[in-house]
Amino acid sequence: MTNLRKNKKTWIINICAAPDSELSAYELITAGREISDGSNESLSCVIIGHEASARADYFFKRGIKKIYIIQGEIYKNLIEEIYSDSLAQLILKEKPDKILFSAAKESKTIAARLAAKLNIGLISDAIKLKSEASGKTSAIKPTFGGDLMAKIESRSNIEMITIRAGFYSKAQLLNPAKNGELINFKPDLSQLNAKIKLVGLSPKPKEDDEDISDAEIVVAAGRGIKTKEEFEMVRQFSDLLGASLGITRPLADLGFASENCQIGITGKTIKPKLYIALGISGKTHHTQGILNAKTIVSVNKDANAPIKDISDYFIEADIKEFLPAMIKKLREIKGMEGTARKS
Ligand SMILES: Cc1cc2nc3c(=O)[nH]c(=O)nc-3n(C[C@H](O)[C@H](O)[C@H](O)COP(=O)(O)OP(=O)(O)OC[C@H]3O[C@@H](n4cnc5c(N)ncnc54)[C@H](O)[C@@H]3O)c2cc1C
Structure with missing residues (x-):
């Protein structure tokens, strides 16, 4: 069957300020590899955050060859409007056709805003992805409290999917990608009339804050x-x-x-x-x-x-x-x- 994909760009999005974002990104690399065609250009990463470029090496070391960086003081706090507006501008410019986010609360909120902004579909909480002969990606998602597994395909040109942590293995360390490409993207936020204003921050209580996702x-x-x-x-x-x-x-x-x-x-x-x-x-x-x-x-x-x-x-x-x-x-x-x- 003919592969209808015109634009073979799969992106994984790494939101630095989201907890567990580094670990979940490694799982996203594995998921992304499964649905991209394996060419150098096919799987790229977008890192967005206050000092996003500091993280680029983690991804180069796991075989990613092209990384987009969106960074600056403005991303220090996770204000979803700013994050989603910035990502929307990069997406409109580069036109990826598949975008993977982690299903962590913070990433999901940004993905949902992005979907509304770009008028595209969003499949959330997938636990498994599969490349279909049509070039589309189907996502398996538990539904009715996990009693049923639904297979979902997006009808949008850009397929956006959030993936639950723990269902893909973490991408292993490889030899760092030679000639890895780092592209800095500076969104124009001058027109953004943010409705959310940060009035203060209070730290979460530390007790029980241990991450149990990887516990033996x-x-x-x-x-x-x-x-x-x-x-x-x-x-x-x-x-x-x-x-x-x-x-x-x-x-x-x-x-x-x-x-x-x-x-x-x-x-x-x-x-x-x-x-x-x-x-x-x-x-x-x-x-x-x-x-x-x-x-x-x-x-x-x-x-x-x-x-x-x-x-x-x-x-x-x-x-x-x-x-x-x-x-x-x-x-x-x-x-x-x-x-x-x-x-
Ligand atoms: C949208 C949605 C999302 C949800 N997400 C989650 C989720 O992420 N995680 C989650 O856990 N739940 C979630 N729930 C709730 C879920 O449906 C169940 O209500 C919950 O998992 C039941 O928890 P439980 O087993 O502790 O309690 P119960 O179902 O009340 O079970 C208690 C058990 O303890 C046993 N028991 C009682 N006393 C003793 C005793 N003295 N000694 C030994 N055994 C005893 C009983 O026999 C019983 O089997 C969600 C619900 C909804 C609607």
């Missing part, structure tokens, strides 16, 4: 944990295993730990070697985030909890009995009998 062991707590005291036992258990702490959305809503620890379709996608679910029912909104976990162990007092179906090991037990017993045993193994946990 994750202990996650669900609604089976009902009190702060029980949650404290989850923390102790997790600490003793050297694990990172995860939670389901109800626990994030109740403020047991920061949203940063939430796993699932609206939280993090994780791929640990070991995932231990404590009092988690296994609703698809949550399990979508653990599809790539290697071994799943779940503890639940309901022998028919749906999480059993995806678990490698299922322990039918009450958390209130399981956790104190496990903490005692782990302390014994570690020779910590009688030592109180430092808080």
Whole structure:
């Protein structure tokens, strides 16, 4: 079948100010390679941020040969109007035909503004891309809380897609691209009548801000944990295993730990070697985030909890009995009998 693509430019967009943007960009490189034709010109990167050029080397070292830089003091804070207007100008000038963003909150907001500004479609939260014979890219996206996988193609000339973290491997270090090209682009923002004004910044609380996306062991707590005291036992258990702490959305809503620890379709996608679910029912909104976990162990007092179906090991037990017993045993193994946990 004839390949109808006229303009073989696939771009990945790296928003420096978005958290995790460096790591997700490496996954975007892998995704971009899969749908670009492999020629030198086909996969380029746009880095936008306060000191964007400082990041160029990361991408050259991963085989990207052409990098557009949009940088300056004005990008120090992530004001979406400014970011989307700047990117729109570069897109209109260079006319890429496929644009990939990470599905992080910040990138998604900018992609949505860009889609509206350029009057093009946006596929968000894809977990897999495929090149079709027509030259279009189809995107697989979980829908109805992950019960269905939808295959979506954009009807726009420019196909814009955001990709969830954790579904593509990170691009490996290669020999730095020889003759890599760095192109500085200076958008004209003189006509931009920004409606958003930054009035102040306050830092997020640091506690629980650890990124669990790459953790090797994750202990996650669900609604089976009902009190702060029980949650404290989850923390102790997790600490003793050297694990990172995860939670389901109800626990994030109740403020047991920061949203940063939430796993699932609206939280993090994780791929640990070991995932231990404590009092988690296994609703698809949550399990979508653990599809790539290697071994799943779940503890639940309901022998028919749906999480059993995806678990490698299922322990039918009450958390209130399981956790104190496990903490005692782990302390014994570690020779910590009688030592109180430092808080
Ligand atoms: C648009 C949308 C997006 C969402 N995104 C997410 C998301 O990203 N992540 C997410 O997690 N959820 C998300 N949700 C919520 C999701 O649908 C479920 O409500 C949630 O995952 C259920 O969390 P849970 O398993 O902790 O609680 P429950 O479903 O209430 O399950 C609690 C489990 O604990 C067990 N249990 C109770 N007491 C004990 C005990 N003493 N010992 C042992 N076991 C016990 C019960 O048997 C039960 O299986 C989303 C919902 C919507 C509508």
